[in-house]
Amino acid sequence: MILPLLPLSHAFLGFLSIAWGRSARATLICAFLFDAAAIGLYYAGSRWFGPVFVGGWKGPVGIALAFDPVSLAFLILGVLLELAVAVYVWREQRRPYFFMLLHALFAAAYALILAQDLFNIYVILELLTLTSFLLVAYDRRARQVWASLKYLLLASLGMSLFLLGAAIAYGYTGSFNLAEIRTGIAGSPDGPWIAACAALLVAGVAVKAGIFSFSLWLPAAHSTASTAISALLSGFVINMGVVVLIRLDSVFRLDLPLLVLGAVTGIAGAAYAIASLDVKRLLAFSTLSQIGYLLVGLSLSGGAALTGVLAYAIAHGSVKGLLFLAAGESSRAVGSTLIRDLIGGRRRIPTGVRFGLLVGILGIIGIPPLAVYVAKGAILASGKGGIDQAILIALGVGSAASFVKLIPLLRPWNRVRAPSRTGALWVLVLPVVLFAPLAVRLFPDIPSPTVWSGGFLWKGFATIGAGLLLGRFLLHRPLPLPQRIFRAEFGVLAILAGFLLIYLLLGGV
Amino acid sequence: MSYSPSGIDAAIALLGIGILVLALRRDLILKLLGLGLINSSTILFLVSIRFTPDAAIPILPVRDAGIVADPLPQAVVLSAIVINFAILALALVFVMILVERYHTTDSERIESEVAAEQGGEG
Secondary structure, three states: OOOOHHHHHHHHHHHHHHHHHHHOOHHHHHHHHHHHHHHHHHHOOOHHHOOEEEOOOOHHHOEEEOOOHHHHHHHHHHHHHHHHHHHHOOOOOOOHHHHHHHHHHHHHHHHHHHEOEHHHHHHHHHHHHHHHHHHHOOOOOHHHHHHHHHHHHHHHHHHHHHHHHHHHHHHHHOOOEHHHHHHHOOOOOOOHHHHHHHHHHHHHHHHHHOOOOOOOOHHHHHHHOOHHHHHHHHHHHHHHHHHHHHHHHOOOOOHHHHHHHHHHHHHHHHHHHHHOOEHHHHHHHHHHHHHHHHHHHHHOOOHHHHHHHHHHHHHHHHHHHHHHHHHHHHHHHHOOOEHHHHHHOHHHOOHHHHHHHHHHHHHHHOOOOOHHHHHHHHHHHHOOOOHHHHHHHHHHHHHHHOOHHHHHHHOOOOOOOOOOOOHHHHHHHHHHHOHHHHHHHHOOOOOHHHHOOHHHHHHHHHHHHHHHHHHHHHOOOOOOOOOHHHOHHHHHHHHHHHHHHHHHHOOOO | OOOOHHHHHHHHHHHHHHHHHHHHOOEHHHHHHHHHHHHHHHHHHHHHHOOOOOOEOOOOOOOOOOOEOOOHHHHHHHHHHHHHHHHHHHHHHHHHHHHHHHOOOEHHHHHHHHHHHHOOOO
16 A cells, blocks of 8 residues: 555655755655665565555556566665765755755656556656656756757657557557556457557657667757756666566567667667767767667566566666766866866866776676676576677677776876765765675576676676777777757657657568 | 547548658747647547447436447546646747747757857767
8 A cells, every 4th residue: 555655755745845945955865765664665575565556446447556576676776866866966055946856756757667557657757758858957058958848849759659559559458557458459469550559659668768769869868967867867767768668568579679679779879979079978878778788688578587677777777877976076076078178187086986987887888796797697698599699799898888988087096185975976886886795685586696607707708898999999980970860850750760660570561 | 449530530640740840840839839739639549549429428327328438538638638738838938948048949050059059069
């Protein structure tokens, strides 16, 4: 019975933050304590986490909520980033309105991880989109407002496609409930209407989930937002699209489109990351490439692969949050977000921030004891070999290559004492470093002996080495990548093209 | 499954027009109108896909016990209309901020001015 309280408590705290005025920042800590207590209760074996029908209506009209391993994993990631953001903005003089928006964002996210029916998912995705727009444009800088408006146009189109898909599913089965849709289409899973329905739903979510050719708004929005918001959007909010894809994957047969979209997203994200000159833009593109990795993992159907995907989402979320916070702090010390300027002024980056950057970079390229290596190993171990293994290794090489540019930032290991907000970095460094022992408790399905075997370690180091060499090779050879595709007009056409691609892959014609 | 074919055809036509306006017109206000068309098309689609001819109104007590119209799409459409209204209103506010700053509603010109401010990368 505790399930509706997870989002509702945040709605309440949102109002409270307006009422408390100057001490609104404390409401984030309250929210963290409440959510952490909920996770503790779940592990203590509480019976309060059973499925709930809000309002008591069952069947096709009911709003079903359920708490499963997917919800748990994303709740843990949400709580981690909640604490990191709370600590990071503690000394910023933010208005209560800012905290209200953050609470609205978390309320929507926690409602989404529980939602089990398509219309509820649609409403929550729209709520998430609205709060993200406001947070991206929070400082009212013109480029933030423009990035946010482009995001709004494309996301709104995507959500309309999603609603069309939900309408077809409802017309076909008479229900919005995911489980009932699954049984409703079981008789004829391959008809053209079903393919159109699945393609519309996936295309709609893909706009939110950072999938290439759908999410062309992402680099601008994630790189222009202020530091804490970037960390939250790239580490957590982008994963909400992945949650919906996991739900859709349980209803429709999406293996082939997910594999193709994952490969395209991963490679395009890495290529643009290698070519970018701005550190926040590099991180935003790296998010795209990591989402590609997640999708390929998701296309390997099976329980172990899903566990790997969840572990990867937590690992990537905390590493990316850490990198965005550390990069934000570095550019605050230097006064620029261009990588060239950061390297020029690297002696001014405080030691703690530099340590955060080191852990973040080592973490994201997949150095063994850190979080991403364990999760990547879990996904690799659940693959059947062949094409998906090759794609996963290629994506690993790409993500290592995209961070070669940032390595000079770490080189002179001099002590710099400067006021900086390293507390938030520690909140995320700890889970990244301690992920391997914690994962044994969190995800018992991960085949630890395989992940830590010599063959996997060798494969991991070889992938990173190849990536570093590739990155070194491309360092002074700029890739000729078109930047025009990030305009709003192209984004609309790209969404349509992507929809047609998914429709063809699902065998609609 | 009963549905209204003409309603669905009209919805798809509206969707096409909306997407064309969104993709091809550079004026932000026109783009938002295109978005409005797309939103309306989804609403028309939702209403048409469970349309039952000659059905009774789904309000208790139902007078003749024959076919009763499905009430759920109407409830769903109501939420969708409210959400779309909120998003369009917010988008208009953002356009207003941009117009105050750049004195134009042309998306290409805003894009190039923003790119010029941040130095190169669009």
